[in-house]
Amino acid sequence: MKTNHRQQKPLARKEGLVIKELPDELLIYDTETDRAHCLNETAAFVWQRCDGRKSLAEITRELSRKATAKLDDKIVWLALDQLSRNRLLIDPAPPPTRQGINRRDMVRALGLTAAVAVPVVASIVAPRPAEAASCLPGGAQCGASVQCCSNLCNDGVCAST
Amino acid sequence: MVDLNRGTLVSRALRQSWRTHHPNACLLTREQLDSVAPLLYESGAAGLGWWRIRDTEFRDTPSGELLHQAFRLLALRARAHETEIENLFRLFREANVEVSLVKGWAIARCYSEPALRPYGDIDLLVRPSDFDAAARVLQSEDARNYFTDLHLQMFELADRSIEEVFSRSQLVQCGAERVRVLAVEDHLALLAIHLLKHAAWRPLWLCDIGMLLDTMSDDFDWDICLGRDKRRANWILSVAGIAHALLGAEINDGSVAHQARQVPDWLVARVLKNWETPFAHLQAPLKHSAPIRSYFRHPPGLLKDLARRWPDPILATVTVNGIFGKRQRMRYQFGNWLLRAARLATTGGVN
Numbered sequence: 001m002k003t004n005h006r007q008q009k010p011l012a013r014k015e016g017l018v019i020k021e022l023p024d025e026l027l028i029y030d031t032e033t034d035r036a037h038c039l040n041e042t043a044a045f046v047w048q049r050c051d052g053r054k055s056l057a058e059i060t061r062e063l064s065r066k067a068t069a070k071l072d073d074k075i076v077w078l079a080l081d082q083l084s085r086n087r088l089l090i091d092p093a094p095p096p097t098r099q100g101i102n103r104r105d106m107v108r109a110l111g112l113t114a115a116v117a118v119p120v121v122a123s124i125v126a127p128r129p130a131e132a133a134s135c136l137p138g139g140a141q142c143g144a145s146v147q148c149c150s151n152l153c154n155d156g157v158c159a160s161t
Numbered sequence: 162m163v164d165l166n167r168g169t170l171v172s173r174a175l176r177q178s179w180r181t182h183h184p185n186a187c188l189l190t191r192e193q194l195d196s197v198a199p200l201l202y203e204s205g206a207a208g209l210g211w212w213r214i215r216d217t218e219f220r221d222t223p224s225g226e227l228l229h230q231a232f233r234l235l236a237l238r239a240r241a242h243e244t245e246i247e248n249l250f251r252l253f254r255e256a257n258v259e260v261s262l263v264k265g266w267a268i269a270r271c272y273s274e275p276a277l278r279p280y281g282d283i284d285l286l287v288r289p290s291d292f293d294a295a296a297r298v299l300q301s302e303d304a305r306n307y308f309t310d311l312h313l314q315m316f317e318l319a320d321r322s323i324e325e326v327f328s329r330s331q332l333v334q335c336g337a338e339r340v341r342v343l344a345v346e347d348h349l350a351l352l353a354i355h356l357l358k359h360a361a362w363r364p365l366w367l368c369d370i371g372m373l374l375d376t377m378s379d380d381f382d383w384d385i386c387l388g389r390d391k392r393r394a395n396w397i398l399s400v401a402g403i404a405h406a407l408l409g410a411e412i413n414d415g416s417v418a419h420q421a422r423q424v425p426d427w428l429v430a431r432v433l434k435n436w437e438t439p440f441a442h443l444q445a446p447l448k449h450s451a452p453i454r455s456y457f458r459h460p461p462g463l464l465k466d467l468a469r470r471w472p473d474p475i476l477a478t479v480t481v482n483g484i485f486g487k488r489q490r491m492r493y494q495f496g497n498w499l500l501r502a503a504r505l506a507t508t509g510g511v512n
Contacts, residue, residue, distance in 0.1 A: 017242050027233050
């Protein structure tokens with residue numbers, strides 16, 4: 001059973017995602033669910049290697065090489081579990097957490113041995129930050145024509161463009 | 162310390178915020194950051210606010226986390242916008258139409274991280290001969306969902322011909338496409354006047370100026386930037402002076418720096434005042450309770466509203482084509498008020 005898991009080749013979903021790489025995290029906006037996610041370095045490392053060709057064992061090996069320490073498969077499973085829950089994998093295989101292995105135990109085990117950060121896929125939750133509107137749209141109140149996108153302030157209201 | 166006015170706190174929070182490294186500690190206390198974070202958030206400067214504090218002890222505070230989350234969202238939005246611009250310019254190339262991108266991404270790309278400069282719409286400048294073709298592209302199925310604004314001319318560039326502007330423009334890479342943007346000299350002029358045209362209420366606009374002043378190359382041509390119109394040159398120099406005074410922007414040219422430092426104190430103070438409420442709906446011309454013509458039928462409240470309509474001195478100076486000097490502002494404000502009253506009388510409401 002363990003061998004089967006290790007040979008699974010997860011595939012990351014790419015369609016409908018806006019992806020932005022930052023120095024220490026990866027941001028993903030899911031246009032289908034209208035949700036934004038922030039992957040820490042470990043989760044991003046795993047997700048970027050889910051190409052449908054690399055097996056779980058191979059991803060674990062690559063992560064171990066990066067961390068210069070021998071890592072347990074569980075750390076990759078934990079990443080896959082979170083990626084799957086956030087719909088960032090295509091048809092993912094059920095990870096051990098859904099097959100009787102307790103998620104808390106997994107994190108505890110990782111905590112004892114991890115040479116890399118525990119993978120985290122966090123939701124970005126914040127009110128919509130303002131953008132810099134350059135001119136007032138049609139219908140907005142105005143004091144002078146130059147303020148309106150339409151260049152026409154009519155009776156204190158910007159005309160439509 | 163918390164009692165410093167909020168405009169001053171905004172100025173401290175954003176001082177040289179566009180720079181990659183901030184050797185000096187944040188100029189705010191934690192309480193001051195807490196009071197100013199919502200202003201940054203609501204005015205489009207949350208990304209810059211985060212950039213400024215990301216290496217300080219404030220990064221893990223609730224305000225720091227708010228700004229960090231905003232930065233992440235803005236980073237994703239910037240990425241999505243880049244794709245839109247790439248698609249749009251592919252459509253223009255396929256239609257053989259030459260347009261120039263103005264503000265927005267054209268400025269965001271100059272920051273060390275495009276997320277620092279959020280923008281909403283896509284402003285495009287086009288020659289009259291290309292206008293119809295460009296409009297057809299924008300109305301096509303592939304482009305109609307983009308928020309675009311097509312300009313034949315811009316108030317901010319009224320002292321230079323569109324041919325001049327296009328001849329100085331340059332092509333830069335955006336994904337797989339080459340995108341035409343204004344020369345940095347024209348862009349600085351445009352941004353400076355644009356800021357004044359809107360009474361400088363959005364701090365982000367002054368950060369654009371600070372960033373461009375800080376990063377300009379040695380061959381930057383100030384003569385082109387300042388243009389041929391002395392009044393407009395005064396406007397641009399005044400904005401450079403404000404960016405130096407409030408955000409610590411460096412001006413590389415000694416003569417220009419000297420002229421910029423002559424910016425009147427009242428102008429700097431007025432910008433700080435406008436930064437106390439950097440929200441579009443609270444700006445002086447926008448907080449009118451009703452169109453003036455409505456008082457013809459319902460006079461109560463007219464006097465109060467007229468007082469509210471006393472123009473912002475920055476806006477007034479620009480709209481009556483004045484100069485930013487030590488004393489003239491009251492005259493310009495009165496001129497602006499009269500002008501609007503005359504228009505109201507002669508057009509029946511077209512302001």
